[in-house]
Amino acid sequence: MRLRFNLLFGGAICLIILTLGVFAPLFVHHDPILDANLMNAELPPSADFWFGTDSQGRDVFSRVLYGSRISLTVGIVSQLINSCIGLLFGISAGYFGGRWDEFVSGLTNVMLSIPSLIFALAIMAILGPGLGSLLIALGLTNWSWTCRIARSSALSLKSQGYVQAAKTLGYGDIRIMFTQILPNMIGPILVIGTLGMGDAILAEAALSYLGLGIRPPFPSWGSMLTDARELIAVAPWAAIFPGIAIFLTVLGLNLFGDGLRDYLDPHMRTRKA
Amino acid sequence: MIPTILAVSLLIFVIFSVIPGSFTSSLIADGKGRNDPKVVEQMNKEFGLDKPVYQRFGSYIINLAQLDLGQSFRTRQPVTHMLLERAWPTMKLAIAAMVIAILIGVPLGFVAALKPGSLLDTTTMIAAVSGLSLPQFWLGLLAMYVFALTLGWLPSFGYGDGGIRNLILPAVTLSVAPLALLARTTRAAVLDVMSADFIRTARSKGMNAYRLVTWHLMRNALVLIITTVGLQFGSLMGQAVVIEKLFSWPGLGSLLVDSVSMRDIPVVQGAILMIVLWFLIINTVVDVLYAVIDPRISHG
């Protein structure tokens, strides 16, 4: 029961946030960037401004809704990059073995010894702020676990009968990796990917908060919190709502990821009578 | 550990060497992005940036071996000094956060595991997954609003005189994620051990619950818990950067963030290297502890 709850509840949250983000223009009646009006600054939540307004009189509700586009883009795209890198390195390392495997394993260990947020920070330092840099920075720094899982399952799948059979049939290495090995590890990779998306969204918020990610005036949940810190005493709503948005999105992804893992790997304990 | 350190320093060096344009030009550029070629040349010379990459890496490593991380572009102080100055506050913050996480997370996970499916268990696990989904700096911001600005119980930011009052808010904020993860791991580890055959044996010996738990259950669960603690230090150090910035805590993290925005590359390199070194030291300690607890490791 709990298993299905995680999967359904998490999935529902993700779906709702995705819908709100994609169809944001339908739900708001203030432009998130242009409708700045200092006359409206720091207004508490009201019928017109559901989540209140920020220091420049912009509608927090519409900024939160539009902000989901950036968070979701960062989450999805950067995690896709991570998964591709991890799969590419992991499968090839497990499949070919030898020197290449040693190199990849070494690289993975080095990657794991640098806290990923700090690594991303370093890359942002070089590339400068912006959405593109964020996607690259977060996409290059969180693939180690995917790589490890992919490597170990490629290693064990390699010796299985049907992969050997495919080899004797004269299938090429690339074809075997894509058609025989990859499909068999899709489950765990999806789980790591879902949880990784949550990490990426949290990292984006942190980097943007530090002023290294998305720059104002574009609405990102993280950068909204940067502004909000200064006026937390007068306009707490400007801090509360973007934070709740981050929390709900990541919670949805985490629940969905947990549910997916339980679904794929039911931890059934059989008791002896 | 040494090869990893070398690899990490190479990686960091490479990343900062492939940047388009030179630091110096962006460092001394005026408001319109122009700069005086003569000044750039002079600065490049001063920091050895006119030499070819391999030579620079060579001298970087040689200096590193002598614990010399170069000098800051900005303050011209030796980087090592700047880092050492900032190391203690960060260490204090990280250790305090981890101690809070262990002291609360482990017992919580343990109690939850005793009655799986109970109200307490369900509540704890929902709280744990929520704790892992929260942006910690946001939580810190709210805590600052409530406990410092509204109630006035604690100082809202800064290091103060280095006492405990200034430490509480940042440390508690930073402890949330490791606490949540430890509660989850402990619960899973305890449940795992509880169903083990040797626990049934121990019960058949007629021992009381206290002895069963301390001698047979906890020791075995500890192996898993300690691994989590070690791994968590990495992301803890990452999160510390944001929390330090939020609470204006004068540690490595805020130094790193400031140096990144100033493009003070030697300091950035040094700070990252220092954080990695720490993480590696802690993981080595964890490995040693692991071998102390689990004879299967040390005896092969």
Next chain:
Amino acid sequence: MSAPPLLEIKNLHIDMRSGQERLNVVENVSFSIGAGETFGLVGESGCGKSITALSLIGLLNRPLSVGQGEILFKGQNLLKMNGSELRRLRGNRISMIFQEPMTALNPLATVGRQIAEMFVLHQGSTWHEAERKAIAALAQVQVPAPDKRVKNYPHQMSGGMRQRVMIAIALACHPDLLIADEPTTALDVTVQAEILKLMQELCDQRGTSVLMISHDLGVIAKMCRRVGIMYAGHLVEERAVADLFRHPAHPYTHGLLASLPVLGQRTLDERKPLQEIEGIVPSIAAFPTGCRFEPRCTRATPICRDTVPGPSILGDGSFVRCYHHG
């Protein structure tokens, strides 16, 4: 028949609860074990013999629990005892050996410590004394170089050695009753024989009663005088071992014996093909209302389907639960 038996189980019911449902995993089981006697309990896996054993020392885990019945040990009802009374009995007066020597010992403690624990728990020894007694206990189960072996961890020992350690733990406090749950199933055949011999010798010397649980009739024949046959949570037959082998009464026992290869029948005429019992053991949720063996039984008649047969006395404390025994 004059002295009361050491252990007497009367109408034991063990339930499994899942939600509102209550399933009878073990139903109406009664048997007794005299002082110094070795009693065998035989059945296929899942027939309830292990949980019957666990219930004797109060180690049933949720969702299992004793529904009704009495377990009298030296005349005292174990089911009425509180936690600390039971703990004083457990390991001390009644102890247990489990099937898996590989996992039954704590991997993080030396075997010496795990044996010594018994003396500390039940005899109030100091750890120092207990360690010395542990060496002696290890010597009694014929582990070579016991003074060195006490410092070993379980992973440094073979399966047979670990099972000897388990025996040393179980017999450490000279219990009155030893429950051995498939003690040799996980071991090599040669090691099996050694372990059984060791158990028999030590228990004979000390007058320890044994409840021997096994699916292996060969082991039972070697070790026991009396035996109970369990099928799907019912004790279907209880006999002296010699009688059972000569004249099995219950159709299930018949089937069990017919499925054994018989040594000593040398001529082709004497040899019969091995037989198997048709069908499978029903799952707990689908136990028949009448005789639980009825769906697989060749002698079944309509009455078998409706009501559980009561015990038919065969003399000398033996009985069989079957309408068509013989």
